[in-house]
Amino acid sequence: MTVLFINTCVRKQSRTLQLAQYFLEKWNDPDIIEIHPENENIRSLDEKTLHIRDHALYENDLDHPVLKYATQFAKADTIVIAAPYWDLSFPAALKVYLERVNAVGVTFYYDETGYPHGLCKAKRLVYIATAGGPLISDVYGYGYVRQLCETFYEIHETVHFIAENLDMPDTDVEKSLADVRTKMDEWFKQSA
Numbered sequence: 001m002t003v004l005f006i007n008t009c010v011r012k013q014s015r016t017l018q019l020a021q022y023f024l025e026k027w028n029d030p031d032i033i034e035i036h037p038e039n040e041n042i043r044s045l046d047e048k049t050l051h052i053r054d055h056a057l058y059e060n061d062l063d064h065p066v067l068k069y070a071t072q073f074a075k076a077d078t079i080v081i082a083a084p085y086w087d088l089s090f091p092a093a094l095k096v097y098l099e100r101v102n103a104v105g106v107t108f109y110y111d112e113t114g115y116p117h118g119l120c121k122a123k124r125l126v127y128i129a130t131a132g133g134p135l136i137s138d139v140y141g142y143g144y145v146r147q148l149c150e151t152f153y154e155i156h157e158t159v160h161f162i163a164e165n166l167d168m169p170d171t172d173v174e175k176s177l178a179d180v181r182t183k184m185d186e187w188f189k190q191s192a
């Protein structure tokens with residue numbers, strides 16, 4: 001079983017990464033592929049890259065480097081995303097990464113009515129986040145990723161673990177993180 005771990009945490013002391021590491025230790029899968037989009041230096045799609053990608057897809061050259069992130073995503077058994085809550089959303093590096101993942105013919109395809117269908121192997125995506133304040137809306141963060149899973153990838157089980165209010169003066173940060181770890185423990189018990 002391959003776990004694809006998409007790590008978009010940027011701070012050395014990242015609380016989101018701490019939670020993700022706890023989750024992955026519990027998952028205990030020897031086959032974890034970690035992608036750090038920030039370090040991969042993935043650029044947003046421009047005209048030249050779109051052309052190269054369209055050509056690779058036309059030739060069905062799925063091993064082409066331009067399709068690397070899409071093929072890796074499509075083949076993974078489980079996907080774990082660690083993303084701090086930034087500007088009601090997530091770090092831009094994750095959006096750029098997802099732009100590469102959304103390749104027609106690799107992670108999804110359109111039927112004759114124009115409706116998308118998934119080509120991904122994964123049954124489940126786990127999204128781990130922390131927020132400085134309350135989660136005012138998850139529409140542009142976890143909600144967006146969940147919608148991609150539902151509409152494009154057809155990954156039907158999505159799970160959201162989040163610790164909120166971590167930057168608020170009255171918050172006991174360690175307790176908040178421990179509470180999320182307990183939720184993870186409960187989830188593991190239910191999913192076993």
Ligand SMILES: Cc1cc2nc3c(=O)[nH]c(=O)nc-3n(C[C@H](O)[C@H](O)[C@H](O)COP(=O)(O)O)c2cc1C
Nearest residue numbers: 011014015016084085086087088130131132133166
């Ligand atoms: C660029 C940036 C944008 C942020 N935007 C929000 C926000 O919209 N809402 C919020 O509650 N916290 C926001 N925060 C606070 C982070 O969500 C919070 O500190 C989080 O725990 C950081 O995760 P980390 O410890 O994994 O780095 C922001 C922090 C940064 C650096």
